[in-house]
Amino acid sequence: MMYAVVLLVFCIWLALLCPSVQAYxxxxxxxxxxxxxxxxxxxxxxxxxxxxxxxxxxxxxxxxxxxxxxxxxxxxxxxxxxxxxxxxxxxxxxxxxxxxxxxxxxxxxxxxxxxxxxxxxxxxxxxxxxxxxxxxxxxxxxxxxxxxxxxxxxxxxxxxxxxxxxxxxxxxxxxxxxxxxxxxxxxxxxGSDCIYCGNCSGGVQCNHVTGTCPNGCDAGIYGDKCDLECGNNTYGVECKELCGNCSNGEPCHHVDGTCPHGCDAGMYGEKCDLECGNNTYGVECKEMCGNCSNGEPCYHVDGTCPNGCEAGMYGDRCDLECGNNTYGVECKEMCGNCSNGEPCYHVDGTCPNGCEAGMYGERCDLECGNNTYGVECKEMCGNCSNGEPCHHVDGTCPNGCDAGMYGDKCDLGNMRKTFSFNIF
CATH class of the missing domain: 2.60.120.260 (Galactose-binding domain-like)
Structure with a gap:
């Protein structure tokens, strides 16, 4: 019984070890x-x-x-x-x-x-x-x-x-x-044991004694007998081609270099040897780049921008707009005083619906002058004391009115009745 078991194990081992051998x-x-x-x-x-x-x-x-x-x-x-x-x-x-x-x-x-x-x-x-x-x-x-x-x-x-x-x-x-x-x-x-030939180039017969291939191996195969598949991330004729970047670092197909489960992030093509372009990045190049500085492409793998963001954008991928009333490069500029407290445009700081009362300019960062105040600086100041400018927002005079004028905006004059008598 023990002999039979040992013999069976040996036969199984031999079949696994030498699957390419057949008897005459x-x-x-x-x-x-x-x-x-x-x-x-x-x-x-x-x-x-x-x-x-x-x-x-x-x-x-x-x-x-x-x-x-x-x-x-x-x-x-x-x-x-x-x-x-x-x-x-x-x-x-x-x-x-x-x-x-x-x-x-x-x-x-x-x-x-x-x-x-x-x-x-x-x-x-x-x-x-x-x-x-x-x-x-x-x-x-x-x-x-x-x-x-x-x-x-x-x-x-x-x-x-x-x-x-x-x-x-x-x-x-x-x-x-x-x-x-x-x-x-x-x-x-x-050979005497009828071992199957490897993959000789062009499908020719190997040497019937030694098994060597007269004209080299088929693509993806190497060794004297052309019975070994390309390894070490290589493929093709004589294993001279390098695999691209297959998903999860998997080896490419030893014959044609294709990747069995797609490409690593940032790469595309049958052989995963092409970097994402056209402002794309990531797995299958499905992600769109943000707004990199000077229109430069983002990094094809993770979408980061090598030299920072365009004005008005921030984040590793420059895909976030400036907030908190900021704008410009690296969102370092503060917005002016936009109408109704609205945020300014994140790129150049302009206000979409004009300025708060008392302010003007593209970015609403200038106070009304030339004796004006209010919305769009369309209102004229009254007669403030000593010719001082009125408050640019509401037109009030900080130090009172000139002689003869009164009111918050010093735009009202004194009214006096004049009586005339005829003396005969």
């Missing part, structure tokens, strides 16, 4: 097959890839058999696509007898060749193996041929076209293939 498989099993000639309806080319070879007699229905008295015999299997081939297993017919120099089938097997090709033409491919040394006494059963190549078609070929033939050879080419198994991995693998 028979790539030829039940794949489409063809041969240059066929002896009978039950000896077609597909019999050599049906997985059955318990009965090795020529006429037992488990072997592909070419026609008799042919000078060439060719058989091939279509693997369905370019595969990473490791070795080829060939089981020849034995008539269920001892496989030695006395077995009649050995002589038909001698001199055979195996090709790996991407087309149905063997000449377009590579010669994986050609028998030049076997004899009827030494040819093995079955034959395992190492073929570390990539290809779609595995082609078995034999010929009797150039007599005389070596001793023991048959006069005709006659293949009786009971099973052909092609072991390897799907394309884009390497």
């Amino acid at each position: 498989e028979n790539l030829a099993l039940n794949k489409p097959a063809w041969q240059s000639s066929t002896f009978g309806s039950y000896t077609g080319a597909d019999r050599a890839v049906d997985g059955q070879y318990t009965e090795l007699g020529v006429w037992a229905g488990q072997c592909a058999v070419s026609d008799w008295e042919q000078r060439t015999a060719e058989w091939r299997v279509d693997l369905g696509g370019i595969k990473n081939i490791h070795h080829v297993f060939l089981q020849y017919a034995t008539a269920n007898r001892v496989w030695d120099e006395n077995n009649v089938h050995t002589r038909y097997f001698l001199g055979f060749s195996v090709y790996i090709s991407n087309t149905t033409n063997k000449e377009d491919g590579v010669l994986c193996f050609r028998d030049t040394n076997y004899t009827t006494a030494t040819i093995p059963k079955p034959v395992n041929i190492t073929c570390p190549y990539h290809g779609r078609y595995v082609i078995y070929y034999n010929n009797r076209t150039h007599p005389p033939y070596p001793e023991g050879y048959s006069d005709y080419a006659w293949n009786v293939l009971c099973e052909v198994e092609v072991y390897g991995c799907n394309v884009y693998t390497y």
